[in-house]
Amino acid sequence: MMKALVYEGAYKMSLREVPIPVPAENDVLVRVRSVGICGSDVHGFRGTTGRRKPPIIMGHEFSGVVEAVGGGVKSWKPGDRVVCNPLLTCGVCEGCSSGFPNICQDRHCLGVDLNGAYAEFVNVHERMVYRLPDSMTFDQGSLVEPLAVAMRAANQTDFLLSDTVAIIGCGTIGLLTMLAVRMKGAGEIIMIDTNDHRLAFAKKLGADHALNSQSADAVEAVRKLSGGKGVSAAIEAVGISATANLSLLIAKNGARVTWIGNSQPEITVNMQQIVTRELKVAGTYGFAGEFAAALDAIRLGRIDPLQLIEKETNLAEAAELIGDLANGASNFVKVIVKF
Numbered sequence: 001m002m003k004a005l006v007y008e009g010a011y012k013m014s015l016r017e018v019p020i021p022v023p024a025e026n027d028v029l030v031r032v033r034s035v036g037i038c039g040s041d042v043h044g045f046r047g048t049t050g051r052r053k054p055p056i057i058m059g060h061e062f063s064g065v066v067e068a069v070g071g072g073v074k075s076w077k078p079g080d081r082v083v084c085n086p087l088l089t090c091g092v093c094e095g096c097s098s099g100f101p102n103i104c105q106d107r108h109c110l111g112v113d114l115n116g117a118y119a120e121f122v123n124v125h126e127r128m129v130y131r132l133p134d135s136m137t138f139d140q141g142s143l144v145e146p147l148a149v150a151m152r153a154a155n156q157t158d159f160l161l162s163d164t165v166a167i168i169g170c171g172t173i174g175l176l177t178m179l180a181v182r183m184k185g186a187g188e189i190i191m192i193d194t195n196d197h198r199l200a201f202a203k204k205l206g207a208d209h210a211l212n213s214q215s216a217d218a219v220e221a222v223r224k225l226s227g228g229k230g231v232s233a234a235i236e237a238v239g240i241s242a243t244a245n246l247s248l249l250i251a252k253n254g255a256r257v258t259w260i261g262n263s264q265p266e267i268t269v270n271m272q273q274i275v276t277r278e279l280k281v282a283g284t285y286g287f288a289g290e291f292a293a294a295l296d297a298i299r300l301g302r303i304d305p306l307q308l309i310e311k312e313t314n315l316a317e318a319a320e321l322i323g324d325l326a327n328g329a330s331n332f333v334k335v336i337v338k339f
C-alpha cells in the first residue's frame, strides 16, 4: 500500500492508503520525489472546471526514481532518476503525426484523467519518461513541465530581439513565460497583474516594469512605456474577458497577441481591435517538443525555475494547503510537495 492524496469532490481531498500501482508491460513505476502544485489542480479542487472527475489522484509536475519496470521496458531500470511528461498521447492521430501531440485527439494526462503524482508512487508509460541529468535536482525536475508550457507560449510569440513584450498574469505560467521570452531575446518586459505580491515577485525575477491593472490604467501605462505605440507582443496568461481585451488594447498595430489563459470557454472581446489593427491572435496549449527543450534550458542554467518556489510542503499537509490556495487564504506562487 502507499499514501496518496485522493480528490473526492469539490473542496474534498484526503490522504488515503491505496494499492501501489502494478506496472503493465510497457510501464515504469516511479517513486515520486518532488511534485509541484499547479494552478490547474487548485482550479480542479474547486470542482468547477469538470476536467478532474473524482476519485482521482492529481499531480502532473513531478520527478522521481524508477522503482520497477514492466517486462517490455528495455531503456529504464530501478534506480534511474527521471522526470515525466504527464501527457499520454495516441501517437497516430493527425495531431500526433504532424508534430502537435499537445492537440492529440486521444490525449490523457496524469493527474487529470489518469492517477497522478500526489502519491508515493505513480505508474507511467515508458514513452513519458525522460532522464533527469545528475546535475539537476528533483525540484528542478518537477518544474520542467510548467516551464515547457511557458516555452511553448514563447515559441508561439513572434518578436524581434529587444522588442518590448508585455505579459498579463503573474502566476507560475506567466512568470515562467517571462523567463522564457527573456531567454528568447525580449527587450523591456512589462508584467501586469492585480496582485501586488505577485507583481513584486515578478520584479524580483527581473521584470523591467510591474503594473497593477486594478490601481492604474494599464493601457495608458503600457502606451507610455512603449513610445505611445503599444507593445510588439502581448501574452495573456489569465483567461478571462477583461485580460483578453487588455492584451488587445496594449498591442501595437499588427502585433502578435498570444493567449495561454484557459479559465472559461467563452469570453467577450472587442473584435474590431483585432480586425482593424491587424492583430495576430494565437492560442498556445501545453507543449510539444518544448518538454525536452525545457529540461535542457534548466540543465544549461539558461533558466532557473527554482526562484519561483515560495513554499515547500509534504503529502500530509498538501491537501490543506491546496484548500488554502483555492479559497484565497494562501497566495504562494509555486508550492512544491517533497517526499
Ligand SMILES: [Zn+2]
Binding pocket: 038, 039, 040, 060, 061, 145, 146
Ligand atoms: Zn500544470
Ligand SMILES: [Zn+2]
Binding pocket: 089, 090, 091, 092, 093, 094, 095, 096, 097, 101, 104, 105, 106
Ligand atoms: Zn494522437
